[in-house]
Amino acid sequence: MPRMTAARAAVEILKREGVSNAFGVPGAAINPFYAALKASGGVHHTLARHVEGASHMAEGYTRAKAGNIGVCVGTSGPAGTDMITGLYSAIADSIPILCITGQAPTAVLHKEDFQAVDISSIAKPVTKAATTVLEAAQVPGVFQQAFHLMRTGRPGPVLIDLPIDVQLTEIEFDPELYEPIPVHKPAASRKQIERAIQMLNASERPVLVAGGGIINADASELLVEFAELTGVPVIPTLMGWGILPDDHELNAGMVGLQTSHRYGNANFLESDFVLGIGNRWANRHTGKLDVYTQGRTFVHVDIEPTQIGKIFAPDLGIASDAKAALELFVEVARELKAAGELKDRSAWAASTQERKATLQRKTHFDNVPLKPQRVYEEMNRAFGPETRYVTTIGLSQIAGAQMLHVYKPRHWINCGQAGPLGWTIPAALGVATADPEGTVVALSGDYDFQFMLEELAVGAQHRIPYVHVLVNNSYLGLIRQAQRNFDIDFQVNLEFENLNSPELGVYGVDHVKVVEGLGCKAIRVTEPDQLLPAFEEAKKLAAEFRVPVVVEAILERVTNIAMSGTDIASVNEFEDLATDPSHAPTAIRPLAAS
Numbered sequence: 001m002p003r004m005t006a007a008r009a010a011v012e013i014l015k016r017e018g019v020s021n022a023f024g025v026p027g028a029a030i031n032p033f034y035a036a037l038k039a040s041g042g043v044h045h046t047l048a049r050h051v052e053g054a055s056h057m058a059e060g061y062t063r064a065k066a067g068n069i070g071v072c073v074g075t076s077g078p079a080g081t082d083m084i085t086g087l088y089s090a091i092a093d094s095i096p097i098l099c100i101t102g103q104a105p106t107a108v109l110h111k112e113d114f115q116a117v118d119i120s121s122i123a124k125p126v127t128k129a130a131t132t133v134l135e136a137a138q139v140p141g142v143f144q145q146a147f148h149l150m151r152t153g154r155p156g157p158v159l160i161d162l163p164i165d166v167q168l169t170e171i172e173f174d175p176e177l178y179e180p181i182p183v184h185k186p187a188a189s190r191k192q193i194e195r196a197i198q199m200l201n202a203s204e205r206p207v208l209v210a211g212g213g214i215i216n217a218d219a220s221e222l223l224v225e226f227a228e229l230t231g232v233p234v235i236p237t238l239m240g241w242g243i244l245p246d247d248h249e250l251n252a253g254m255v256g257l258q259t260s261h262r263y264g265n266a267n268f269l270e271s272d273f274v275l276g277i278g279n280r281w282a283n284r285h286t287g288k289l290d291v292y293t294q295g296r297t298f299v300h301v302d303i304e305p306t307q308i309g310k311i312f313a314p315d316l317g318i319a320s321d322a323k324a325a326l327e328l329f330v331e332v333a334r335e336l337k338a339a340g341e342l343k344d345r346s347a348w349a350a351s352t353q354e355r356k357a358t359l360q361r362k363t364h365f366d367n368v369p370l371k372p373q374r375v376y377e378e379m380n381r382a383f384g385p386e387t388r389y390v391t392t393i394g395l396s397q398i399a400g401a402q403m404l405h406v407y408k409p410r411h412w413i414n415c416g417q418a419g420p421l422g423w424t425i426p427a428a429l430g431v432a433t434a435d436p437e438g439t440v441v442a443l444s445g446d447y448d449f450q451f452m453l454e455e456l457a458v459g460a461q462h463r464i465p466y467v468h469v470l471v472n473n474s475y476l477g478l479i480r481q482a483q484r485n486f487d488i489d490f491q492v493n494l495e496f497e498n499l500n501s502p503e504l505g506v507y508g509v510d511h512v513k514v515v516e517g518l519g520c521k522a523i524r525v526t527e528p529d530q531l532l533p534a535f536e537e538a539k540k541l542a543a544e545f546r547v548p549v550v551v552e553a554i555l556e557r558v559t560n561i562a563m564s565g566t567d568i569a570s571v572n573e574f575e576d577l578a579t580d581p582s583h584a585p586t587a588i589r590p591l592a593a594s
Helices: 006-016 028-040 051-064 078-082 084-092 119-126 136-151 164-168 190-202 212-216 220-230 262-270 289-293 322-338 346-356 372-382 395-403 424-434 446-451 453-462 477-486 511-517 528-545
Strands: 003-005 021-024 044-047 070-074 097-103 129-132 158-163 170-172 206-210 234-236 273-277 297-302 316-319 388-391 412-414 440-445 466-472 521-525 548-554
Touching (some): 006 028, 006 164, 028 070, 028 097, 028 164, 044 453, 051 084, 051 097, 051 412, 051 424, 051 453, 078 097, 078 119, 097 119, 129 136, 136 164, 136 170, 158 164, 190 297, 206 220, 212 322, 220 234, 220 322, 234 262, 262 346, 273 322, 372 395, 372 466, 372 528, 388 424, 395 477, 424 440, 424 466, 424 548, 446 453, 453 548, 511 521, 511 548, 528 548
Parallel strands (some): 021 044, 070 097, 129 158, 206 234, 206 273, 388 412, 388 440, 440 466, 466 548, 521 548
């Protein structure tokens, strides 16, 4: 049997599990693993500037393509604790990433050695498994089990902690004999699917709520086929956005308190039956449950059995992988359609599209400083259906979800549940690494941008091009808007007069200088007619120089974006609504008279 260090065995297993990219920062306690990574070859490593950044790069890499598992690597102590946020955002959105940390020698783990922390205990609540490996011979089995866990059932992250002496110990291991453990996913029975379709068929105004679990299962085409067979309108969740194109005749819009369409909420409120697949009834999707559930029958399909009934009790719950369930939904629907036993939903579907053509928000403003709505309008013009958008949280993300258009799965890449500021830049770098020839466009407010802007240097060093739209109002905009309920505007102002850039007025940080100092390109826009040319120029610069290109739009200081603090029936529309087609010229459907 061949002999090699446990660290080398770990690297060989990564390759045989399909890993081709890793993101991380070396250090003393993980250097044996890095030595094995170099000696073995076959895994491209991207050096991050911050270990949390590496974890978000791994997330973006996983989210960009079905089957990907991003790997992030760091040394002992603070490297592991820095990656906790990445693990939290991954488990919250059911994203498999593997976090590998170095650790102090096993003999001193209990002696408060330098940078020795019980990272496996810290990470347990935000992983499917977190293990400090104390015996070198266990390393292959622990890695084998990690990939099995990440892919089995509800996907999620795993942490493996490797003491330095364990990494260096030689073990008997033959990579040629290694085999991944078969993955298990629960599957619906035909009887369950028949009952669900029977309930759907008994309704008058059904909708399908399509969640991120469908994208995780790589089952978007099946969902579209099922919707087209039955004629049932589809409401994608924020994590499921792109499962079917925004301009599809059965796309009824998104629902929620914040990242929703006016017509999406209106369509849902008219429904009487809801089939949710691969979704978790997130509170910012549902709002108050009495409004969301009143007068409706619910069927919930989810890969995680304990997710069913967690938020409210459905009339029927089915524990199943989304793909396994949708294969049966399509099979049964085909049979019923051939037998003429499916209801005609054309009038109901047409009514959802009528709302889509009448209930719109205004985007065309000529104001200086810019109103954010105009930025998204021009993004719709500049970036086509192949664009992958990456964003995390804030008024920029909320307004973007209300006004941008997405046409394909994995083309809206959003950290949905955790929403950590700073996520966008490293996640975009991970996405662009996974899709180097694609069009990747990130969207940030100024505070999200400032949290981890040092990671732009990674894009410059490793030649990872993408376009980053930075909407700058020098404010913590979402928190300011939330503080209205407390009648305060406190500790949310970011403005100051920059002594080195007086032309910015009170907008403070000179992002153009910072971005250029990090080796990237930047364009500042102050007037609406400059937006489209700037986006076009950014695409050219990214292609020419193969680095991130930032387009900074200087916004008006205060804009309140439409949202509700309570329920989906009472969204506060702070701005003017569209009453003429010229008010929303890039809307999916031209505005019709209401």
